[in-house]
Amino acid sequence: MHILKKNENIKRATVCEVEEVVAKAESIRPTYYNLFGDAASRVSFRTTDIFDISNIPKSADTYMLKNIVHDWSDDQCDSLLQNISHVFDGNYEKRVLVVEKIVNTTKISPRTAGHDIVKCVLFDDQVKHRTLDSFSKMFLRNGFEVTKITPLLDTDYYAIEGKLLKRSRCRFQTTNLEHL
Known part of the structure; x- marks a missing residue:
């Protein structure tokens, strides 16, 4: 809202x-x-059920996954993004927007590390926060290109925007990522 x-x-x-x-x-x-x-x-x-393609609304212009991806394994995230890609039905104007933390592996804060440890112990060893590279690879292997990455305020959260991959396009724009 x-x-x-x-x-x-x-x-x-x-x-x-x-x-x-x-x-x-x-x-x-x-x-x-x-x-x-x-x-x-x-x-x-x-x-x-976000993993059931028949439940995904088909009329949206943008599909936002906020605080969703970190709770699932790579295979489950792939399934979700493939479902969204299928719903796009070749429309290169539609967008997927993933709002998640992006981890810098050279500068992991105690808070982030502690959060990941607790999640792995309590939930599943597949859940995790991901790096920029892992998000980019996840998008790419599921038919999307990362088109824009925007930091959200003064947090570890970013809006990662993607569109269906066109044949030879594979670049993305970053905004203010110096601190990563």
Whole structure:
């Protein structure tokens, strides 16, 4: 809703989530109206299994995966990106936007290292934060090119934008990544 509030040109957004999250979001919708005004009316919530291609809305121009990729193995992320690529149906104007932390392997903070250790112990040894290189490779092997990387405020989070790969295009633009 923050995105919708700042971008009035976006007519509507659909949040695809598990049933419990959708139910909670709907139950506190009045709070959203107080915080986000008209933007709250442009959001719908949909119970979805993100790995089931039949559940992915096909009419969107942009598909955003926020805090999703770090919870899954490379194979599971590949499956998800392949599903999105299939839904794009050859439309080179559609975008995928992954919002995640990008790890600098030469400068790992204790906070990031501790977070990864806890996740590996409690959840699965396949979950991880990824480097810029691993995101680029993940996009490429699933038919996308990274077209832009934007740091989000003063955090470890970045918006990694991709489009379907055209035959000989394989470059991307970075913005303010000196601190990586």
